[in-house]
Amino acid sequence: MKETISRAAALLAQVPSLAILSGAGVSKESGIPTFREAQTGLWAQYDPQQLATPQAFRRDPKLVWDWYTYRRGLIGRVRPNAGHLALAELEKHLPRVVVLTQNIDGLHQQAGSTDVVELHGNIMRNKCFANCRGRPTLVELSSLPIDDQTRTPPSCPHCGDLIRPDVVWYGEPLPETALARAQLAATGCDLMLIVGTSGTVYPAAALPVLAREADIPIIEVNPQPSGVTPLVDILIQASGGTALPALLAALEDAAAR
Ligand code: BV8
Numbered sequence: 629m630k631e632t633i634s635r636a637a638a639l640l641a642q643v644p645s646l647a648i649l650s651g652a653g654v655s656k657e658s659g660i661p662t663f664r665e666a667q668t669g670l671w672a673q674y675d676p677q678q679l680a681t682p683q684a685f686r687r688d689p690k691l692v693w694d695w696y697t698y699r700r701g702l703i704g705r706v707r708p709n710a711g712h713l714a715l716a717e718l719e720k721h722l723p724r725v726v727v728l729t730q731n732i733d734g735l736h737q738q739a740g741s742t743d744v745v746e747l748h749g750n751i752m753r754n755k756c757f758a759n760c761r762g763r764p765t766l767v768e769l770s771s772l773p774i775d776d777q778t779r780t781p782p783s784c785p786h787c788g789d790l791i792r793p794d795v796v797w798y799g800e801p802l803p804e805t806a807l808a809r810a811q812l813a814a815t816g817c818d819l820m821l822i823v824g825t826s827g828t829v830y831p832a833a834a835l836p837v838l839a840r841e842a843d844i845p846i847i848e849v850n851p852q853p854s855g856v857t858p859l860v861d862i863l864i865q866a867s868g869g870t871a872l873p874a875l876l877a878a879l880e881d882a883a884a885r
Contacts, residue, residue: 629866629874636847636862637878639819645724647817648715649835653824653850655733657709657869660702664826671695681798685757689790693781696793700751703733711823711849711868712739714876721879726817728810730825730832732795745806745813747832753794756784764803767791802831814838822848823868827855836860849875 640646652662661667663676674695678684685692708716716739719725727736727744732751736744756765767784769777769791776782782791796802814820814835827833836856839846848860849871857863864871 629864629871632862632864633871633874633878636864636875637882639845639847639862640718640722640821640875640879641882643722643818645817645819646718646722646726647813647820647839648718648725648727649814649820649822649825649832650715650727650729650731650736651823651825651827651832652731653826654711654715654729654868655706655709655731655735656824657711657867658706658733658735660706660733662824663829671698677798680795682757682800685790685792685797690780693792696751696795697780700793703735703751706733706735708735708739709869711872712736712741714872715823716740717876718879721876721883724817726809726813728813728832728835730829732793745809747796747802747806747810749793749795749803751793751795754791755794756787756789757792758784758787758789760784760787760789764794766794807831810835811838815842815844817844820844820846822846822850822856822860823872824850825854825856827857 656662679692679695712735727741728747729736729744730747732748734750734752754767754769756767759765772782772785784791815838820839822836833855836846836859840859846860847862848856849864849868851867
């Protein structure tokens with residue numbers, strides 16, 4: 629791995645603009661199971677891809693709401709890991725760093741990354757299902773009347789429709805501005821660093837293809853090959869919590885020389 633790390637650091641050292649694409653794998657070492665891993669406990673019997681849809685929410689709002697409440701609780705108890713922190717530190721060494729994340733846990737921002745594009749929304753935000761006051765009509769649960777706050781799910785104070793998490797479900801379009809910014813970054817950056825994604829969920833999984841078509845070099849960090857590995861120049865086959873601090877240290881060594 630040492631040789632791969634130094635090759636990757638050499639690429640990283642020269643770039644004016646870095647685009648990082650992250651997936652659930654970067655949050656694994658914070659204690660959040662990845663999207664494709666079996667869930668635990670009560671939720672083990674459910675397939676996330678079957679629950680994370682507007683149809684599932686309409687069919688059984690309480691079940692889907694309770695699933696998100698459970699995940700919010702888990703995410704609320706974890707911290708950014710060494711991988712998130714190393715990615716945030718890169719901003720001290722490179723002129724422009726943008727994080728394009730598929731994750732909804734907000735851990736990149738908590739780690740100190742200052743330019744994060746949330747492709748799939750954020751589990752800590754809630755909105756009116758109908759977006760009755762514009763896209764998105766965010767609703768602060770704590771602003772609702774007390775007895776409303778405990779409903780599962782609560783109702784929109786403006787139109788009475790159900791409140792839902794501000795995340796992108798399967799079959800739903802990504803936020804226009806986020807997707808446009810991500811596509812611009814994927815084609816305009818000097819290097820793409822992909823961390824912890826299986827490269828199976830579109831349109832996020834198309835971003836590395838855009839970079840490849842623009843002849844932009846790509847580094848991947850993943851303990852095992854993924855759907856994007858055929859596109860990359862360097863695969864650092866390790867976990868983010870190990871590889872990213874090592875990459876940062878190699879970059880700092882090169883800068884000190
Ligand atoms: C869209 C938020 C079109 C919710 C998520 C039918 C109708 C419409 C669309 C489709 C359809 N059929 C298919 C599609 C397209 C669909 C899709 O791509 N499906 C896939 C499954 C084939 N996409 C969509 O539906 C998207 N919308 O296309 O809309 C449209 C356009 C206009 C108008 C109307 C419609 C929306 C997709 C967004 C879904 N929402 N999340 C929630 O979380 O509850 S996606 C979900 O998967 C998470 O965000 C997750 O991040 C993401 C992707 O997975 P990964 O991040 O890659 O995670 P995964 O577990 O797969 O992999 C983890 C990786 O980490 C592994 O490689 C592992 O090796 C690695 N790893 C493990 N440990 C570590 C590690 N790496 C580093 N360190 C470690 N320690």
